[in-house]
Amino acid sequence: MNFDFSDDQKLLKEQLRKFLTDKCPTKVVRRVLDGNETHADEVWKGLVDLGVPATGIPEEYGGLGLSPLELCVIAEEVGRAAAPVPFDTSVVLATEALKLAGSDAQKKKWLSELAAGKAIGTLAIAEGPQPPKPRGIRTTFGGGRLNGKKVPVADGEAATFAVVLANTGGQGDRAVSLVLVDLTQAAVSKKRVETIDPARKHAELTFKDANAEFLGAEGEGWRTLERLYDAAAVYFAFAQVGGAEAAMWMARDYALQRQAFGRAIGSYQAIKHKLADCYVKLELARSNAYYGAMMLTDGGADLPLAAAAARIAATDAYDFASKENIQTHGGIGFTWEADTQFHYRRARVMALALGGPMAWKDKLVSRLEQKNAA
Amino acid sequence: MDFNDTPEEAAFRKEVRAWLDANATRKSDDKASFRARNDDPELLKKAKAWQDMKAKAGYARITWPKEYGGRGGSPILQVIYQQEEANYLVPLGFFDIGLGMCIPTMMAYASPEHLQRYVKPALHGDEVWCQLFSEPAAGSDVAGIRTRAERAKLPDGGDGWVINGQKVWTSGAHYSDYGIIITRTDPNVPKHAGLTMFFLSMKTPGVEVRPIKQMSGGANFNEVFFTDVRIPDSQRLGKVGEGWKAALTTLMNERLAVGMPSGGLDVDELMELARDTDLEDGPAIRNQQVRSKIADWYVQQQGLKLTRYRTLTALSKGQTPGPESSIIKIVAAPKMQDMGAFAMELMGPAGIMKEEVPHAAGFQAQWIGGAGFRIAGGTDEILRNIVAERVLGMPADVRVDKDVPFNKLK
Numbered sequence: 001m002n003f004d005f006s007d008d009q010k011l012l013k014e015q016l017r018k019f020l021t022d023k024c025p026t027k028v029v030r031r032v033l034d035g036n037e038t039h040a041d042e043v044w045k046g047l048v049d050l051g052v053p054a055t056g057i058p059e060e061y062g063g064l065g066l067s068p069l070e071l072c073v074i075a076e077e078v079g080r081a082a083a084p085v086p087f088d089t090s091v092v093l094a095t096e097a098l099k100l101a102g103s104d105a106q107k108k109k110w111l112s113e114l115a116a117g118k119a120i121g122t123l124a125i126a127e128g129p130q131p132p133k134p135r136g137i138r139t140t141f142g143g144g145r146l147n148g149k150k151v152p153v154a155d156g157e158a159a160t161f162a163v164v165l166a167n168t169g170g171q172g173d174r175a176v177s178l179v180l181v182d183l184t185q186a187a188v189s190k191k192r193v194e195t196i197d198p199a200r201k202h203a204e205l206t207f208k209d210a211n212a213e214f215l216g217a218e219g220e221g222w223r224t225l226e227r228l229y230d231a232a233a234v235y236f237a238f239a240q241v242g243g244a245e246a247a248m249w250m251a252r253d254y255a256l257q258r259q260a261f262g263r264a265i266g267s268y269q270a271i272k273h274k275l276a277d278c279y280v281k282l283e284l285a286r287s288n289a290y291y292g293a294m295m296l297t298d299g300g301a302d303l304p305l306a307a308a309a310a311r312i313a314a315t316d317a318y319d320f321a322s323k324e325n326i327q328t329h330g331g332i333g334f335t336w337e338a339d340t341q342f343h344y345r346r347a348r349v350m351a352l353a354l355g356g357p358m359a360w361k362d363k364l365v366s367r368l369e370q371k372n373a374a
Numbered sequence: 375m376d377f378n379d380t381p382e383e384a385a386f387r388k389e390v391r392a393w394l395d396a397n398a399t400r401k402s403d404d405k406a407s408f409r410a411r412n413d414d415p416e417l418l419k420k421a422k423a424w425q426d427m428k429a430k431a432g433y434a435r436i437t438w439p440k441e442y443g444g445r446g447g448s449p450i451l452q453v454i455y456q457q458e459e460a461n462y463l464v465p466l467g468f469f470d471i472g473l474g475m476c477i478p479t480m481m482a483y484a485s486p487e488h489l490q491r492y493v494k495p496a497l498h499g500d501e502v503w504c505q506l507f508s509e510p511a512a513g514s515d516v517a518g519i520r521t522r523a524e525r526a527k528l529p530d531g532g533d534g535w536v537i538n539g540q541k542v543w544t545s546g547a548h549y550s551d552y553g554i555i556i557t558r559t560d561p562n563v564p565k566h567a568g569l570t571m572f573f574l575s576m577k578t579p580g581v582e583v584r585p586i587k588q589m590s591g592g593a594n595f596n597e598v599f600f601t602d603v604r605i606p607d608s609q610r611l612g613k614v615g616e617g618w619k620a621a622l623t624t625l626m627n628e629r630l631a632v633g634m635p636s637g638g639l640d641v642d643e644l645m646e647l648a649r650d651t652d653l654e655d656g657p658a659i660r661n662q663q664v665r666s667k668i669a670d671w672y673v674q675q676q677g678l679k680l681t682r683y684r685t686l687t688a689l690s691k692g693q694t695p696g697p698e699s700s701i702i703k704i705v706a707a708p709k710m711q712d713m714g715a716f717a718m719e720l721m722g723p724a725g726i727m728k729e730e731v732p733h734a735a736g737f738q739a740q741w742i743g744g745a746g747f748r749i750a751g752g753t754d755e756i757l758r759n760i761v762a763e764r765v766l767g768m769p770a771d772v773r774v775d776k777d778v779p780f781n782k783l784k
Contacts, residue, residue: 001383001450001690002376003683069375252766267769269755272762279761280701284677287698291680294375309673316673361669362662368645368672369659 003290009073016077019046024081026339032084033199033342038158044085047078048117053091056099062112068231068296072238072289079239080246082342084199086120086155088353092235093228094121097163100231101178101216101224110161110180122159124150124205125225131355132165134173134222139207141166141179146212149204154353156203157190159183164212165221174219181212197345229354230307234292237314240350241285244314247321247343248278251328258330271328278321285310285317305371308364315357318347377683379454380690386451390458393431398424398462418502418549421465425499434497435473442481442489443497450689471545472496472503476554479624480573483611488573492552504550504576505624506541506598513543514756516556517565517618518775521600523557523572528604535559535572535610537580537603547583547596550576554624556617561781568780569617574605590742638710639736641672644717647733651720658720667716674709678702697765703747704757711744713737 005013024043032040047053056071057063064070071091078087091114098110098121113119125132127139128151139148146166153162161182168177181188187210195202216224252275255266265271292310295303322343326333333340351357379387394400428434429443436452438444445451459466477496480489495501512518521539528534537557547553553576560568576583580603585593612620645668651658658664681698688695717737718725728735748754762768775783 001683001686002378003680003687004375248766252768255768263772264769267772269759269771272766272768273755273758275766275768276704276758276761279765280704283681283698283701284674284705287677287680287684288673290375290684291676297375308669309676312669313673313677358662358666361666364669364672365645365659365665368641368668372642372645 003294005069005073009069012070013073013077016050016052016074017080019050020077020081020083024083024085026082026342029082029084029199029342030339032201038201039086039155040084043083045117047085047087052087053095053117054115055091056095057111057115058099061107062115064115068234069293071235072293072296075235075238076242079242079346082199082243082246082346086122086158088232088236088239088350089122089155089159090114090120092232093123094159094161094163096231097121097123097178097215097224097228100228101220102180106180106213106215113160119160120155120158122153122155122162123228124153124156124162124164126150126152131359134176137165137167137176139164139166141168141177141212141214144211144213146179146181146207146210149206151204152193152195152202153205154200154202154349156183156205157192157201162205163215164207165225166212168218168221170219173222176221177218178215178221178224179212180215181207181210185210187211195349197349199342199345200349230304231296232354233307233311233360234289234296236350236354237285237289237292237310240314240318240347241282241289243343243346243350244278244282244285244317244321247318247325247340247347248275248282250340250343251275251278251321251325254329254333265328274324274328278317278324281313281317281320285313288313305364305367308360308367311354311360312357312364315347315351315360318343319351322347383450383454383690386447387454387458390433390455393433394458394462397427397431398459398464401461401463415549417465418468421468422499424464425469425497429498438497442493448689448692450686453686453689468502468546468549469496469499471505472501472550472552475505475624476503476552476573479554479571479611479620482623483571483620484573485608488608492573496552501551502546502549504544504547504553506544506547506553506555507621507624508543509540510542514753516621517569519556519558519569521555521557522561523559523570526604528606533607535605535607537572537574537600537605539600541598541600542586543595544583544598545595547576547598548585548593552576553598554611556621558780559614559617562779563615564777565775565780565783566618567615569621570614571611571617571620572605572609573611574603574609578603578605580604589745590739639717639733639740640713641668641675643733643736644668644671644713647717647720647731647737650732651722664720671709671713674705678705697761700757700761700765703752704754704761707744707747707754709744710740710747714739714741714744717741 023046024040028040028043051064052074054063055066055074056068059065095114098107110119114121127149130136139150146164150164161180164179164181165176166179167175187208189206191204193202193204255271256264258265288310292306295306326340326344329338329340332338425434432445433455435444436447436455437449440446473496477493480492496503507516509519509521511520521537521541523535523537526534526536552573554571554573556569556571558568559570580601582599584597586595586597587593645659648659648664649657653661681701685695685699714737718741721731721734724730763770
């Protein structure tokens, strides 16, 4: 039985934690939250220097060629710090999309630029209200030209390229394809949009006859996206576990220090049991996330089920810890100057990014039905 | 990452399987169990015979030192044995308390002569032990017990003690031969300081065992009354007034439960039921509320299994497991109760009838049993306190009785 990370992976995690504790304390998150910058560029550059974007990219494309397990421990630390950097978008979604569906030429160009920190990628799926689905996509791609509007796109301003879900005219699930588009061209316009988490900037991207190319085969967009989301769900789960743990300890520390009715509020069972519940949800999430990581690494047949379980457990753990962290803090926790808001906001952004728990629970049961029928 | 055995573990597993194949019947169905009624005297006889076979083959307590009939093996080997044994139709559950808690406490405190006398018969299933801790007025707060032990001369003129009081929820007392008992020897000091531990024969004059019928219909635990029960001072475990320390030794030995099979109905059976249940708009399995609940319980079921795997990983590497296994009962017990209740709801009004719908009895048993499981061996509430205090480092509850002599408490 070896259901744990290796000593080297734990060392890598320690290294990331040290770097982020030092370079990305909460005042950096606040700076981005309050300010105009798209992300904390000095933190991002530091992560690039540490080889973070290169971690999961094969060596032939200029990456470090490490396993998903290394990227999982990194994700946990980025999540713990609620770091305002394009990690979920560029290191997870865009990189994995290229790995899953990119041609050799596309990988050569974009993966090596990602690995070197010269490119930032993102994924552009949603088009305003309504959860995305194959039949509702209005952005079109044909004759090498992309037209339409995507919103919200995480890191849309910082990104230099995007993987876009576009209507390419097929039937049913085959109506959509993934398309790769360079965002530095004049035919692309970017506009910042206000969201619940100003520490993670989002944008509206408008394409007017933008040059673009298929990423993967025409009509395969929705299927590739499902596979991409399974991989991303595992990495997101680690980031959510890291965030949940940070929120839990923030609440614990405050509960030890804050006095009410003559003693620390952390000595009351109402608070103790709430935080014990945070721990219970956290460990359920961690265990499910580990299995997701194991399936991702081995290419195990259980990945779709493991990814869904990891996603559901981690979303629940992060939502719960981040909201009860505010509650434990009381009034001060609801102020702009308190750090409690960072995880509360990030938890919801992460919960919605790949589709919320309702959709994933439905998916999980469908996958369970398929497995039982097999 | 993998779930594989190390070469040493694999070899041991193979050896265990071969021995079990040769000596027991493999279960045809993994839900089959011998444990349903362990108040059945016939079953006890079979269990004793099986325990004896295990002990002779060296599988009864793998982690115990060889001098006590163990094999000085690592905890992971004990877990592997239990995992394999769970696949066979053998009677279990009678010796867990004795061998898991009572005898280890004896090993820590009893004289070499006593160990010589008691360990082997316990290991071979000849003598069953029980743990006499809880009382009507002391459940979660075990240190609040009132059963008195007072110094007395024995009829043979030797130094001894006389015990008066009552214990309750004593599992297996009705078929036990011996027990370890925590008593109050000094009511003039605060509660933790006035306790002393002993062991005694359940046949000692003045000991009376009355089974308690549980809500589930079974009667596995008991009230035990002590009326002028006289025992020699040599049956004391630890120093006078240090019974709390001894009790903690007993409770610490509750580990290794992580490898125990969970068994029982789970998400697979719930899905089967949901497929077979017609709601107004089609099969229940297509209903989003039903699916949402199935998903939640699947995530918990997987989370518990995988959390155990993390603990086993530490054992396999010879490390001390982290605190993650402290979540298991907090999740498993309410899940049992809630899933049982929900499954019954799916069956409609007939969900209250036994055996009318497939799995009805099983889910009803979970719903009933879950109510007990949330209390036994640490209530949901006490376990949350333990997580908060030991894992999160939060303050212990305020104890207004901590420094007050026991006999001055209201």
